[in-house]
Amino acid sequence: MTITCPIYYTAGPIQPWVDAFARQYPHIKVVDWQHIRHPEEVRYAIVWQPTREFLQRFPNLQAILNLGAGVDGILGHPQLPANLQVIRLKDAGMAEQMNQYFAYHIMHFHRSMDTYQRQQTQQQWLPHPATPASNFRVGILGLGQLGRSVANCLVSLGYDVCGWSRSDKDIDNVQCYSGDEQLHEFLGQLDTLCCLLPLTDSTRNLLDRHTLQRLPKGAVLINAARGEHLIEDDLLALLNNGHLRGAVLDTVRHEPLSPDSPLWQQPGLMITPHCAAQSWIEPSVTQIGQNINALLAGTEPPGLVERSRGY
Numbered sequence: 001m002t003i004t005c006p007i008y009y010t011a012g013p014i015q016p017w018v019d020a021f022a023r024q025y026p027h028i029k030v031v032d033w034q035h036i037r038h039p040e041e042v043r044y045a046i047v048w049q050p051t052r053e054f055l056q057r058f059p060n061l062q063a064i065l066n067l068g069a070g071v072d073g074i075l076g077h078p079q080l081p082a083n084l085q086v087i088r089l090k091d092a093g094m095a096e097q098m099n100q101y102f103a104y105h106i107m108h109f110h111r112s113m114d115t116y117q118r119q120q121t122q123q124q125w126l127p128h129p130a131t132p133a134s135n136f137r138v139g140i141l142g143l144g145q146l147g148r149s150v151a152n153c154l155v156s157l158g159y160d161v162c163g164w165s166r167s168d169k170d171i172d173n174v175q176c177y178s179g180d181e182q183l184h185e186f187l188g189q190l191d192t193l194c195c196l197l198p199l200t201d202s203t204r205n206l207l208d209r210h211t212l213q214r215l216p217k218g219a220v221l222i223n224a225a226r227g228e229h230l231i232e233d234d235l236l237a238l239l240n241n242g243h244l245r246g247a248v249l250d251t252v253r254h255e256p257l258s259p260d261s262p263l264w265q266q267p268g269l270m271i272t273p274h275c276a277a278q279s280w281i282e283p284s285v286t287q288i289g290q291n292i293n294a295l296l297a298g299t300e301p302p303g304l305v306e307r308s309r310g311y
Helices: 015-024 052-057 095-109 113-121 145-156 182-188 230-239 281-297
Strands: 003-008 027-033 042-049 063-066 085-087 137-143 160-165 175-178 190-196 218-221 244-249 270-271
Touching: 003 175, 003 281, 015 281, 042 160, 052 085, 095 145, 095 190, 095 218, 095 244, 137 145, 145 160, 145 244, 160 182, 175 182, 230 244
Parallel strands: 003 027, 003 042, 042 063, 063 085, 137 160, 137 190, 160 175, 190 218, 218 244, 244 270
Antiparallel strands: none
């Protein structure tokens, strides 16, 4: 049986996705959503940041399959039906990229590259003592699939790694904290704080002045989760008063970042354009096809989101 799935994707051309589905799952016909002739017959849709018009066009959807791991943009959609199943990607090449992103930036600060960059502008030749990775304490906010992967990668590089999540976790060679009562203890020992939390009502604005001041003086923040986790003015204040040594932001509250944002010119702050981990087409198609086949078989798809939790 062949089924037709509309795709809504504005981050690049659609045809590579269409071709990948044709190769991997010939029974799943993926079509540009604007070219669907009988929208009332559509049961499953593949999307990235769908508009209100998209959801209104397909009134009988049973499931929506997201082309990414984060689903906050879908769950917060005002037109999202209460009974619609939301299914996310669980990796699709993102873990490998996220490992590289965090390892690169952590090494940047651990090996004093930020200091050497400043010295270069002053024509200053001054080496600083190197310290073992085991003396550099990295904390990971969020121990889901991506957070676990980053933690294991950093452990393999010799770093002292701990992590925090809402519920208890158990990861080899990683000291795990959980719940609000352990958050301050977790924050108070870190050289670098890495944010990989899902965006939910309980994590929105979590990285504010109160939370970031719990970090030791001279600590670093790296956020590759969502911009809405962070109060940007509070970060700027803590960078300017010297409490934080530096920060790396892959996500900001309003994307793309406005040319007049003070974030661009802030000393000690590095910005990347939400590129830490991107969904690769072939593994994404493999997962989506598996999820659709599970739906067709009447079983629970592996990427099903628990909407009450937000992930």
